[in-house]
Amino acid sequence: MLQIYRVLGRHGFRDSFFPLAFRSSAALRGFSAAIFSPPVSSVKLTAEQVKGPVHLQSVIIVPQATAFPNAMTSATAVLDKRIGFLGSGQMAEALARGLIKRGLVTAERIACNDPNPVRKELFKSFGAMPYDSNVDVARNADVLFVAVKPQHVAQVLTEVRSVLTETHTVVSIAAGITVEKLVEAAGPDAHVVRVMPNTPCLVGETAAAMCLGGKATPEDEALVRTIFEAVGKIYTVDEKLLAAVTGLSGSGPAYVFMMVEALADGGVRAGLPRDIAQALAAQTVLGSAKMVLETGTHPGALKDMVTSPAGTTIAGVHELEKAGVRAAFMSAVVAATERANQLSKM
Ligand SMILES: NC(=O)C1=CN([C@@H]2O[C@H](COP(=O)(O)OP(=O)(O)OC[C@H]3O[C@@H](n4cnc5c(N)ncnc54)[C@H](O)[C@@H]3O)[C@@H](O)[C@H]2O)C=CC1
Numbered sequence: 001m002l003q004i005y006r007v008l009g010r011h012g013f014r015d016s017f018f019p020l021a022f023r024s025s026a027a028l029r030g031f032s033a034a035i036f037s038p039p040v041s042s043v044k045l046t047a048e049q050v051k052g053p054v055h056l057q058s059v060i061i062v063p064q065a066t067a068f069p070n071a072m073t074s075a076t077a078v079l080d081k082r083i084g085f086l087g088s089g090q091m092a093e094a095l096a097r098g099l100i101k102r103g104l105v106t107a108e109r110i111a112c113n114d115p116n117p118v119r120k121e122l123f124k125s126f127g128a129m130p131y132d133s134n135v136d137v138a139r140n141a142d143v144l145f146v147a148v149k150p151q152h153v154a155q156v157l158t159e160v161r162s163v164l165t166e167t168h169t170v171v172s173i174a175a176g177i178t179v180e181k182l183v184e185a186a187g188p189d190a191h192v193v194r195v196m197p198n199t200p201c202l203v204g205e206t207a208a209a210m211c212l213g214g215k216a217t218p219e220d221e222a223l224v225r226t227i228f229e230a231v232g233k234i235y236t237v238d239e240k241l242l243a244a245v246t247g248l249s250g251s252g253p254a255y256v257f258m259m260v261e262a263l264a265d266g267g268v269r270a271g272l273p274r275d276i277a278q279a280l281a282a283q284t285v286l287g288s289a290k291m292v293l294e295t296g297t298h299p300g301a302l303k304d305m306v307t308s309p310a311g312t313t314i315a316g317v318h319e320l321e322k323a324g325v326r327a328a329f330m331s332a333v334v335a336a337t338e339r340a341n342q343l344s345k346m
Pocket residue numbers: 086087088089090091092113114115116119134146147148149150152155156173174175196197198199250251
């Protein structure tokens with residue numbers, strides 16, 4: 001029977017479970033702060049918990065209070081890798097800040113470059129290390145995020161190609177740039193992972209998907225998973241599905257922000273003060289999303305639970321249906337998906 005050890009949570013850590021094989025393996029080097037309980041072999045593990053040690057091959061657990069006295073949320077691990085950003089724009093900032101906030105990396109282990117000095121100053125302001133060239137970033141990073149606009153991806157990868165080694169994991173977040181193009185620019189030996197994240201990684205709630213390319217290994221995949229699971233959720237998909245991911249979750253925050261803004265406007269129109277209307281709108285979206293995720297109940301059934309016969313909600317729902325709101329959301333996802341497909345052909 002699989003023997004399970006429990007690593008007791010300390011200083012805000014969640015308890016973790018490890019199969020016996022990992023108790024003495026290299027994967028646990030550095031777990032000096034962890035306390036092992038007696039084996040608890042009867043414990044029921046979720047698939048995620050069993051996968052845990054695999055993800056932890058490149059991390060070291062330390063007590064959060066020692067490592068990150070100012071961390072805003074509890075972290076389970078510190079990544080033993082340096083992170084680099086080629087391009088320090090909106091998405092790079094959201095990811096960098098999210099990773100720091102979650103305590104996965106310390107800011108000084110984040111390298112970045114950008115031709116815009118304002119962006120470099122901004123990264124410097126939260127403790128990251130700006131460099132003068134993309135090559136310098138690559139030399140000072142193990143995980144190298146390509147976070148420029150799609151049309152600049154080939155150029156920046158070609159620039160750093162000569163300094164890439166097999167220890168680099170190159171992660172492109174560019175919409176529509178295929179792994180084939182990434183490998184063409186980075187070289188056939190590059191460990192390439194293509195990810196489509198979204199900006200809520202800033203608050204630890206990204207919805208992302210990835211696929212592997214070039215010489216990328218399961219270790220690269222596990223590493224990228226560790227990074228994105230620190231700031232939300234990530235799924236591995238076939239590359240052909242990444243355009244749809246881009247149309248749904250990559251672009252999706254914009255649709256939801258528009259919805260929150262419009263709901264708040266409706267509240268103001270109905271007489272609420274702006275600040276209360278906006279807070280109620282955002283909290284309603286948050287709570288409803290949580291109900292979908294945590295209950296596993298179909299959203300249609302959850303909607304039915306709100307709509308009383310001849311009540312208020314059905315009157316509102318009727319207006320949404322008359323305006324074609326469902327078709328509008330579907331069309332938005334499809335249009336953004338088509339645009340992502342266009343980008344990959346350019
Ligand atoms: N913004 C979003 O919500 C999401 C963006 N993405 C992808 O992330 C990538 C970046 O998007 P954003 O952050 O929104 O764009 P952005 O325009 O905010 O950031 C791109 C940055 O790259 C810099 N840059 C341009 N040429 C460069 C070079 N040669 N070397 C280094 N830096 C250079 C620009 O100065 C800019 O600051 C895009 O490929 C996009 O498809 C993916 C998912 C979501």
